[in-house]
Amino acid sequence: MPLTALIETTPSGLEEEVVSLFEQLRIPVLRYVLSFRIPVADAEEVVQEVFLALFRHLQHGRSCDNLQGWIFKVAHNSALKQRSRTRRQAEHFSYLPVYSDAPADSSPGPEERLAATQRRQRLLAVVRALPEQDQWCLSLRAEGLRYREIAGVLGMSLGSVANALSRAVSRLTRAEEFDV
Amino acid sequence: MSDHLSDRELILASDGELSQQRQAHLEDCGFCLERLRSFESAMAELVRARGNYNPGGQRRASALFRARLAEAAASSSRPTIWRLAPAAAAFVCVLAIVLVAFETRVSAEGPKPKASLTPGETRPITIAEVCRTAQAETITPNITEETRRSVFAAYGIDPTRRNEFEVDYLITPDLGGAESVRNMWPQPYSTRWNARVKDRLEQRLHQLVCNGALDLSTAQHDIAVDWIGAYKKYVGATSAADPNRPR
Numbered sequence: 001m002p003l004t005a006l007i008e009t010t011p012s013g014l015e016e017e018v019v020s021l022f023e024q025l026r027i028p029v030l031r032y033v034l035s036f037r038i039p040v041a042d043a044e045e046v047v048q049e050v051f052l053a054l055f056r057h058l059q060h061g062r063s064c065d066n067l068q069g070w071i072f073k074v075a076h077n078s079a080l081k082q083r084s085r086t087r088r089q090a091e092h093f094s095y096l097p098v099y100s101d102a103p104a105d106s107s108p109g110p111e112e113r114l115a116a117t118q119r120r121q122r123l124l125a126v127v128r129a130l131p132e133q134d135q136w137c138l139s140l141r142a143e144g145l146r147y148r149e150i151a152g153v154l155g156m157s158l159g160s161v162a163n164a165l166s167r168a169v170s171r172l173t174r175a176e177e178f179d180v
Numbered sequence: 181m182s183d184h185l186s187d188r189e190l191i192l193a194s195d196g197e198l199s200q201q202r203q204a205h206l207e208d209c210g211f212c213l214e215r216l217r218s219f220e221s222a223m224a225e226l227v228r229a230r231g232n233y234n235p236g237g238q239r240r241a242s243a244l245f246r247a248r249l250a251e252a253a254a255s256s257s258r259p260t261i262w263r264l265a266p267a268a269a270a271f272v273c274v275l276a277i278v279l280v281a282f283e284t285r286v287s288a289e290g291p292k293p294k295a296s297l298t299p300g301e302t303r304p305i306t307i308a309e310v311c312r313t314a315q316a317e318t319i320t321p322n323i324t325e326e327t328r329r330s331v332f333a334a335y336g337i338d339p340t341r342r343n344e345f346e347v348d349y350l351i352t353p354d355l356g357g358a359e360s361v362r363n364m365w366p367q368p369y370s371t372r373w374n375a376r377v378k379d380r381l382e383q384r385l386h387q388l389v390c391n392g393a394l395d396l397s398t399a400q401h402d403i404a405v406d407w408i409g410a411y412k413k414y415v416g417a418t419s420a421a422d423p424n425r426p427r
Contacts, residue, residue: 022245052252120229142227146195166187172222
């Protein structure tokens with residue numbers, strides 16, 4: 001995603017570009033923030049703040065390199081702060097039920113749809129059982145970040161990211177094999 | 181050592197960042213290709229599972245964001261003085277709080293005796309002698325004029341200001357304090373932590389010592405080292421907030 005080249009320098013142009021980025025990345029960033037088990041309303045607020053911070057960042061003429069990485073990094077830090085502020089219990093959050101309420105994929109019949117839903121729930125249960133840092137790596141990877149970008153967002157070494165992703169994917173693979 | 185791709189190389193391959201040499205190995209190695217396929221398949225499955233989550237409300241979220249962005253943009257275009265006004269107001273408030281806290285602390289602590297001049301001195305005394313009366317004597321034993329002058333001189337206090345101070349014992353004679361200048365200091369009348377407050381501590385320590393709840397030596401030590409701290413400890417934190425409050 002060539003986010004670097006998009007930014008214009010005029011004030012109204014900058015606003016439009018930031019709105020465009022918001023519309024493009026709101027859902028991926030929201031998904032990532034929700035993986036911190038933050039209530040949806042708070043997560044939406046975090047996302048808004050992230051993109052307002054992006055506006056101020058660009059307004060002050062700061063670096064436009066790898067904006068996607070910058071956005072996820074700010075989202076990560078904001079989500080951690082928000083989570084410590086709310087200190088709510090995981091069972092009060094609506095992220096997981098939202099998954100199960102989501103429409104199933106286009107499998108032909110009700111049995112297939114049920115099987116697909118169950119497989120998805122098992123997969124997500126495997127993700128939730130991972131160490132938190134592995135979950136972050138996996139979530140960022142699922143949102144399309146390259147592993148160098150993941151290392152930048154989480155402030156980890158490339159080797160640690162590789163290990164975390166490898167561990168996580170290995171668990172996912174085993175879960176898939178169990179399904180088959 | 182195995183020539184197969186490491187986990188890190190596998191991820192590099194997935195990102196298209198593998199070196200030519202290792203890419204050549206990957207293309208010829210069924211084992212590594214299978215691992216890569218498995219890795220990508222697991223990720224694809226996860227992406228599908230996450231992809232089903234769409235919170236909706238995009239239009240409403242965009243409208244809200246546009247409004248907040250416009251506000252942020254307008255705010256940043258205000259003259260600098262107005263942008264700095266909230267920060268300046270906050271600074272003034274913080275400064276006021278700090279000054280009040282400082283003033284409160286200064287007036288609350290009052291001048292304590294200087295440890296180098298008034299470390300506190302005791303005389304030999306038995307518990308029976310301490311406890312011969314139900315309460316500690318609150319009347320300071322007579323201090324001669326000559327001794328008072330010595331104490332004021334040691335503390336560098338102008339004799340014309342002597343009415344502002346009472347020469348007091350640090351360790352009260354009723355708790356075994358010695359009648360020595362090293363156990364005396366000029367205590368100002370004006371401070372909140374004045375002689376009346378100290379009398380209350382002395383009564384309390386006397387009571388504790390005579391009830392057997394406190395060693396005499398501990399009582400002497402605590403009052404000598406920090407009598408205000410001892411007041412807070414033995415008389416109570418609540419009354420320490422306003423030690424002159426009637427009890």
